[in-house]
Amino acid sequence: MDSRRLAIGFLILAGCGTSPNVRYQNGRLLLKQGRLDEAMREADAGLRAEPSWRFRILKADILLTRFDVDGARQLLTSTEIPSDQESLARLRMDQGWLEYMRSNYSGAEQLLQQAGEVAKRPSLPVVEAMIENREGLVEVQQGRMDAAERNFRHAIEVAAAQHDPYLESIAEHNLGFLFQNSFRLEDAIYWFEEASAMFRQLGNMNSYYVALGNLGSCYLRLGDSDKGLADLKEAENHAREIGDRFNQQLWIGNSGSVLYDQGDLPRAAEKFKQALEIAQSRDKNEKDQSGWWYYSLATVFIDLGKFDEAEAYNKEALTRRQAIGNHTDFYPRVNEAHIAAGRKDSQAEALYRGLIAEYRQGMNPVPMLEAMAGLAGLLADKGESEQADAQFRTTLTYLESQRAALARADNRMTYLAKLIRFYDRYINFLVDWGQPERALEVAESSRARVLDERLESKPAHPLVQAARMRELARSSHSVFLSYWLGKNRSFLWAVTPEAITLHPLPAESQIAPLVAGYRSFIENLRDPLQSEYPAGPKLSEILLGPVRPLLASAQRLVLVPDRSLHSLNFETLPDPDNPSKYLLERVTLELAPSLDILADPRPPASATDSLLLIGDPLQAIEEYPRLPYAASEIDLISKTLPPEKRTVLEGEHAYPDAYREARPGQFSWIHFAAHAAANQASPLDSALILSRHGATYQLSARDVMNVPLNATLVTLSACRSAGAKTYSGEGQVGLSWAFLRAGARSVVAGLWDVTDRSTAALMADFYRQLSQNVAPVEALRHAKLALLRGGKVYQKPFYWGPFQLYAGAI
Numbered sequence: 001m002d003s004r005r006l007a008i009g010f011l012i013l014a015g016c017g018t019s020p021n022v023r024y025q026n027g028r029l030l031l032k033q034g035r036l037d038e039a040m041r042e043a044d045a046g047l048r049a050e051p052s053w054r055f056r057i058l059k060a061d062i063l064l065t066r067f068d069v070d071g072a073r074q075l076l077t078s079t080e081i082p083s084d085q086e087s088l089a090r091l092r093m094d095q096g097w098l099e100y101m102r103s104n105y106s107g108a109e110q111l112l113q114q115a116g117e118v119a120k121r122p123s124l125p126v127v128e129a130m131i132e133n134r135e136g137l138v139e140v141q142q143g144r145m146d147a148a149e150r151n152f153r154h155a156i157e158v159a160a161a162q163h164d165p166y167l168e169s170i171a172e173h174n175l176g177f178l179f180q181n182s183f184r185l186e187d188a189i190y191w192f193e194e195a196s197a198m199f200r201q202l203g204n205m206n207s208y209y210v211a212l213g214n215l216g217s218c219y220l221r222l223g224d225s226d227k228g229l230a231d232l233k234e235a236e237n238h239a240r241e242i243g244d245r246f247n248q249q250l251w252i253g254n255s256g257s258v259l260y261d262q263g264d265l266p267r268a269a270e271k272f273k274q275a276l277e278i279a280q281s282r283d284k285n286e287k288d289q290s291g292w293w294y295y296s297l298a299t300v301f302i303d304l305g306k307f308d309e310a311e312a313y314n315k316e317a318l319t320r321r322q323a324i325g326n327h328t329d330f331y332p333r334v335n336e337a338h339i340a341a342g343r344k345d346s347q348a349e350a351l352y353r354g355l356i357a358e359y360r361q362g363m364n365p366v367p368m369l370e371a372m373a374g375l376a377g378l379l380a381d382k383g384e385s386e387q388a389d390a391q392f393r394t395t396l397t398y399l400e401s402q403r404a405a406l407a408r409a410d411n412r413m414t415y416l417a418k419l420i421r422f423y424d425r426y427i428n429f430l431v432d433w434g435q436p437e438r439a440l441e442v443a444e445s446s447r448a449r450v451l452d453e454r455l456e457s458k459p460a461h462p463l464v465q466a467a468r469m470r471e472l473a474r475s476s477h478s479v480f481l482s483y484w485l486g487k488n489r490s491f492l493w494a495v496t497p498e499a500i501t502l503h504p505l506p507a508e509s510q511i512a513p514l515v516a517g518y519r520s521f522i523e524n525l526r527d528p529l530q531s532e533y534p535a536g537p538k539l540s541e542i543l544l545g546p547v548r549p550l551l552a553s554a555q556r557l558v559l560v561p562d563r564s565l566h567s568l569n570f571e572t573l574p575d576p577d578n579p580s581k582y583l584l585e586r587v588t589l590e591l592a593p594s595l596d597i598l599a600d601p602r603p604p605a606s607a608t609d610s611l612l613l614i615g616d617p618l619q620a621i622e623e624y625p626r627l628p629y630a631a632s633e634i635d636l637i638s639k640t641l642p643p644e645k646r647t648v649l650e651g652e653h654a655y656p657d658a659y660r661e662a663r664p665g666q667f668s669w670i671h672f673a674a675h676a677a678a679n680q681a682s683p684l685d686s687a688l689i690l691s692r693h694g695a696t697y698q699l700s701a702r703d704v705m706n707v708p709l710n711a712t713l714v715t716l717s718a719c720r721s722a723g724a725k726t727y728s729g730e731g732q733v734g735l736s737w738a739f740l741r742a743g744a745r746s747v748v749a750g751l752w753d754v755t756d757r758s759t760a761a762l763m764a765d766f767y768r769q770l771s772q773n774v775a776p777v778e779a780l781r782h783a784k785l786a787l788l789r790g791g792k793v794y795q796k797p798f799y800w801g802p803f804q805l806y807a808g809a810i
Contacts, residue, residue: 034203036065072094089119168198175191177214185218213236265300295331298310314335330355338374348378356371376391444469480558482495490505540575559591561591570583570589572801590777612667620697640768669714671763714748716750746777762803765786
């Protein structure tokens with residue numbers, strides 16, 4: 001942290017003779033420190049000595065910080081207005097903030113604009129930046145993320161120039177809030193960490209713990225449950241100590257949500273009960289938060305099979321949701337049907353069908369998906385397999401009709417989670433019905449469909465039949481391994497030219513911890529073959545043991561991972577037949593987002609060797625510093641081809657529009673050496689971070705998909721390039737998928753960051769092999785084996801393990 005951000009001092013004076021000016025300055029400084037009781041004493045004392053607008057506004061600011069909207073409104077409502085411009089600007093700003101807290105965003109925007117105009121006339125840069133901060137939050141609520149980001153970043157610049165670290169930390173926290181709501185969680189973490197460090201430096205521990213709670217929520221959504229739960233617990237403890245009941249119940253409830261997603265239902269129920277108790281103690285008439293915790297508890301107890309408890313909680317949820325209106329009662333009404341189905345109540349089918357008949361276009365599609373899937377499951381449980389299959393198919397038709405509803409970000413995450421649960425139920429039904437090949441067809445179709453949903457694609461992806469998958473295996477001399485991780489059990493399909501075989505696997509809850517532990521072991525620079533760490537051999541036996549005979553004869557192995565398996569490079573696992581060696585040393589392996597994708601027609605690859613090399617960009621924004629070895633990587637790769645066959649864009653010339661201007665469709669190889677930002681919820685907004693050119697520095701997946709390619713290979717030698725975290729069963733989304741969609745036949749991308757000389761050496765060897773007409777997948781394997789067998793530290797899988805090849809065509 002640089003010195004400009006530490007330049008702050010506090011002078012707190014008190015006593016009988018303290019002047020109003022000193023009282024006012026003390027109150028403002030104490031507010032910045034989060035010492036609200038002391039700040040209120042200064043404001044009250046100042047108001048008694050000087051009944052002025054500036055003390056009324058100071059007191060209102062303190063009350064707003066405490067979420068005391070009614071108390072602040074009493075102070076800010078008057079027919080009189082301040083005579084000085086700063087107080088008038090602050091009055092309009094606080095009045096706008098009151099409207100924001102009432103969810104009246106248009107009214108808030110109007111008042112904040114008035115405040116900004118007033119603040120401009122006497123040139124009050126700090127007040128203007130404070131107003132920009134609040135305008136940015138209004139814009140976030142209205143979905144205008146670009147405008148909000150400009151406001152927050154400008155506020156940070158003004159605060160730094162004015163040596164106001166409190167304002168700077170608030171703007172940083174708000175920028176994190178924006179990225180959190182845009183599902184750019186890694187960017188959100190960066191800014192929450194910056195803000196939390198500043199809050200701690202300022203001594204404002206209340207704000208520090210709010211930032212910490214938000215950090216915990218981000219880590220949970222990225223799958224790091226240990227750190228997420230620890231941060232939330234620390235934030236919860238502080239909120240309890242200071243009596244901040246609102247944030248306390250949020251942090252506890254967020255913990256419950258992740259425990260529910262992890263399948264830890266008893267602990268999730270306990271967290272939801274705690275959150276509910278706190279929400280009710282705050283305001284017994286409050287409907288929204290308490291209604292949500294009642295609904296969450298009902299859902300947990302349905303999954304536990306405790307239907308009496310579920311019914312009691314669900315009735316309370318229904319009462320509160322109906323009081324809010326806008327069809328929010330559909331969630332607990334679907335739970336009513338689930339409870340009836342769980343009790344084998346004859347009314348369950350009528351309840352499901354009634355909800356489905358009631359649905360109208362424009363309503364939230366999530367509860368309808370739950371109702372339709374519930375009906376299909378009910379019919380399956382009753383042994384009415386033909387009718388169940390028909391209902392599952394009807395639900396698929398419904399899914400296709402709901403694409404437009406996914407334009408609303410508030411629906412997308414929940415909808416996609418429910419979508420995966422629906423497919424899991426359908427696949428399990430087909431397996432139990434004795435139709436494993438149809439189960440594979442549905443599994444592969446689901447991957448393509450969810451990818452299409454996340455990428456906002458218009459056409460439905462056609463279902464590829466099992467016979468076509470066998471034909472692809474025959475024509476490509478490949479063995480396909482398709483994984484599906486489920487709540488109760490998982491599956492592995494092996495596709496060869498001769499047959500499709502199904503192999504049951506343990507539930508995801510047994511596999512995912514092994515994957516997380518093994519990856520962490522590798523990222524901590526450990527050598528799995530030189531240790532007794534058990535996760536690697538266990539994973540090898542679970543995931544590869546059932547198909548051990550196929551590994552011996554496969555010329556080419558193509559894997560389709562699922563869920564947590566996306567973060568595992570199978571090449572780093574011990575060979576199940578020779579645990580002293582890695583699987584890399586035995587087979588040539590590549591990945592595919594889905595088997596359906598391999599059947600897509602591709603344009604012919606460029607006939608001549610030619611390379612477009614883009615990288616080592618200038619630092620565009622604070623989050624992404626310049627990569628230390630990118631220049632060396634570019635230099636080494638450039639030497640593998642003569643000058644007439646390569647185009648190199650680096651430094652200030654490596655900007656987004658330069659990619660399009662270089663006509664990338666003419667190149668056989670395209671290589672990026674830069675940072676990348678993955679966006680889970682909106683993968684079209686995943687982006688490579690390049691040099692700033694005008695206002696632009698991101699080459700987004702959306703931009704990539706609009707530029708046709710004929711490349712044999714695109715390499716993303718970029719931090720977080722593959723999309724470090726994946727969501728449900730969608731496959732590897734983001735930039736890798738965008739380049740495949742644009743026409744590339746294969747993409748190399750990294751699972752974790754390796755900013756080391758080893759990457760430059762690996763890439764140089766990789767391109768030397770390519771220049772000798774070695775196929776990309778073989779060239780990458782050769783480069784990895786060179787590091788592995790070269791001795792020294794680079795033999796550890798941390799250095800060669802992150803890079804994987806994703807196939808878009810066979």
